[in-house]
Amino acid sequence: MRSPAIFFLFLGLIALGEPVSVTPILSIPQVPRYFEWVLGAIENAEEEILIMLSDCRRYVRPSKVNTLLDALAEAAGRGVQVKVLLERRDEIPPEEEAAFAYLEKNGIEVRWDDPESTLHAKLLVFDRTEVVLGSTPWTYNGLFESVQVDFAVRSPTAAQTFRRFFGFLWEGRYRVEPRLGEAEAPALIPLPEFPEGEALHLEVAARLLEEARKEIDLCLYMLRRYPWDSPVNRLTDALISAAARGVRVRVLLEGGESWMEPDFASDAREVATYLLLHGVEARFDPPGSTLHAKFLVVDGEDLLVSSANWAYYSLIKNVEAGVALLGTPALGSILADFFEALWAQARPLP
Known part of the structure; x- marks a missing residue:
């Protein structure tokens, strides 16, 4: 089976012939592994830390979230170059303003992203050798009250790819065009997503679904699924087509919490019902914690982990960061077991 690999215009071919270490960082409210991993990575950094976040906050009251920002300040104090790029919202929460001001005050280069684009990535690059990416923002809810999935990827080649991705965005260059080629499994495919580019996440996810056995x-x-002819509908179509050809398809979604807008829950129910009516198993996570993870496991060996939701703005308009892994059954087993545990606790639709 031949699967997509990425050629990145202006960066050249991403070839991963070197040994690659990938560690799943699976967090639940009782076990905040991402917080522990990232804190250790910051404390051990020697030369450079690059950070791109959709949300980063510093709280007035004592909070463990502040520990990450304190660690960045300490890293800068010992000579590590630290750069932080944050999403600029129309109305910036005071805790986010406080984080920006704290970083700037402590000698860290920090910038807001282009206000015309939405930065939704959660990406860290350490010492040009390790990348941490996935679904976790630096907020209290994100770090300590949510289900999250991230990967720590140790690979100089992957780190170089995402470092250049960071560099383009740091310089305000958002119009970089990617293109897709082919590669043999096992493979690691970086997914650095520019707004209104070639929709790398959409293309790779669709191909994985379409090739599922x-x-x-x-x-x-x-x-989400849309009533108009949206390119994102290709994904729900692919899920349904897979179920129709005998593939077992299970979809686990955040069903909405009390603090969320009512439309979130109704939209989730609408797409889940649509999938159920077309032969796809669908459930919602239990209330009380936020299911914020974004991951896909196909045939136990092909994986996708990312910051990107499967919705129009996420896949077409946003800055996102993810990675696909092909032909990796050992990692697939870990994610599959995690999914199974979440699925067992989930709520079937009435």
Whole structure:
């Protein structure tokens, strides 16, 4: 089976012939592994830390979230070059303003992203050798009250790819065009997503779904289907087509919490009902914690982990960061077991 690999215009071919270490960082409210991993990575950094976040906050009251920002300040104090790029909202929460001001005060280069684009990535690059990416923002809810999935990827080549991705955005260059080629599994495929580019996440996810033979497990904070001819509908179509050809397809979604807008829950129910009516198993996570993870497991060996929801703005308009892994059954087993545990606790639709 031949699967997509990425050629990145202006960066050249991403070839991963070197040994690559990938560590899944699976967080639940009782076990905040991402917080612990990232804190250790910051404390051990020697030369450079690059950070791109959709949300980063500093709280007035004592909070463990502040520990990450304190660690960045300490890293800068010992000579590590630290750069932080943050999403600029129309109305910036005071805790986010406080984080920006704290970083700037402590000698860290910090910038807001282009206000015309939405930065939704959660990306960290350490010492040009390790990348941490996935679904976790630097907020209290994100770090300590949510289900999250991130990967720590140790690979100089992957780090170089995402470092250049960071560099383009740091310089305000948002119009970089990617293109897709082919590669043999096992492979690691970086997914650095520019706004209104070639929709790398959409293309890779669709191909994985379309080539599934036995099983698809999909966990998302948000999945949407649109009444118009949206390119994103290709994904729900692919899920339904897979179920129709005998693939077991399970979709686990955030069903909405009390603090969310009512439309979130109704939209989630609408797409889940649509999938159920077309032969796809669908459930919602239990209330009380936020299912914020975004990951896909196909046939137990092909994986996608990302910051991107499966919705129009996420896949077409946003800055996102993810990675696909092909032909990796050992990692697939870890994510599949995590999905199984979440699925067992989830709520079937009435």
